[in-house]
Amino acid sequence: MQLIAISAGKIKNLLSGEGESDKVILSAIGKSPISTFESPSPVRVRYLGIESDEQADLRVHGGEDKAIYAYPQENYEFWSVQRKQISTSLPSLTFGAMGENLTTFGFSEEDVFVGDQWSVGEVLLEVAEFREPCFKFNINMGWSGAAKAMITSGRSGWYLRVLKPGLIAAGNQITVIPGVRKLTIKQQAERYYSNPKKS
Template sequence: MRLLSISSGKVTSLFGSHHPNYDRVASAINKKSISNLHHLVPVEINRLGIAGDEQADLSVHGGLEKAIYVYPIEHYAFWNVLLTRETKKPVDLPLGAFGENFTIEGLVETEVFVGDQMQIGNLGFTVVKLREPCFKFNAKMGYKGAAKAMLQSGFSGWYLRVNQTGTLTADSDIKVIPGERVTSIADQNKVLFNRGNQTNLWD
């Protein structure tokens, strides 16, 4: 298991007809890889996440409990195929495409539990919860069904709390220290999907 990329972004405007009340909305979902396997640059990680990274709506992203958003590289192939089919354009998503801060390999939602500790390089983190998609994700992907596809697939990624600050570089090893292992990220996603009242997805 290893860290493939660290990504960061600033708040900008997203455009598109992906919500009935907005034709543009502020978001920092557009992240760019700043440290990766081809560009091994140390990045400062503080209690609020990556130094210089921004979030537009702190009620749903960011803060101490959602400081780092993690997404597995294993899901990229699924999204490339889906978006190519739905948008009728060739899609090859770049690292950070889901607004994630850490793109990782070797670990997915069924294997990660709330309360697990993750040691990445010399830094320590705690798994907090899944990522819940909204209409901004639809706008970012250019596909009005993207948020529902994330729920249906279970490919949500998850948030981390930062326990130990410092610098981190892509290609760092990841070690998981299990917690109580009661609720997995996949379990959380099933509960969210089965509610069936995700009115903010706007497909």
């Protein structure tokens, strides 16, 4: 299990602003790799996330329980296939395209448990909760059905708390320290969406 890439992004307008109907929709969902296998630069992790990363809407992103967003590299093939079915003109996906800070290898929503801890480089993280996509994900992916596809496929990724800050880099091994292991990320998402009150 390994850290493949680390990505960060600044707040910007999701829409081009070139069309008359374009609204100002601020988001930092557009992430770009800042540490990769080819250039494994060390990146500082603080209690509220990656040092150079931003979040536009702190009501739904960021904070202690959503400090860092992790996404499996294994899920990228699914999205590439889905997008090609929509349009062959959509650009190829690069790490960070899901809005994730950490692109991982060796994990899935079915085997990541809420409460598990991850030791990565100097950093200690804790799995907190699944990611609930919104309309901004649709815009970022160039596909109006992207959020629904994330929900129905269960390929949500997950948020992490920072228990111990420090430096990490692409290529670091991820050591899992099991928690109580009663609820996987997939199960957590399924329970949430099956409850109409969303409580």
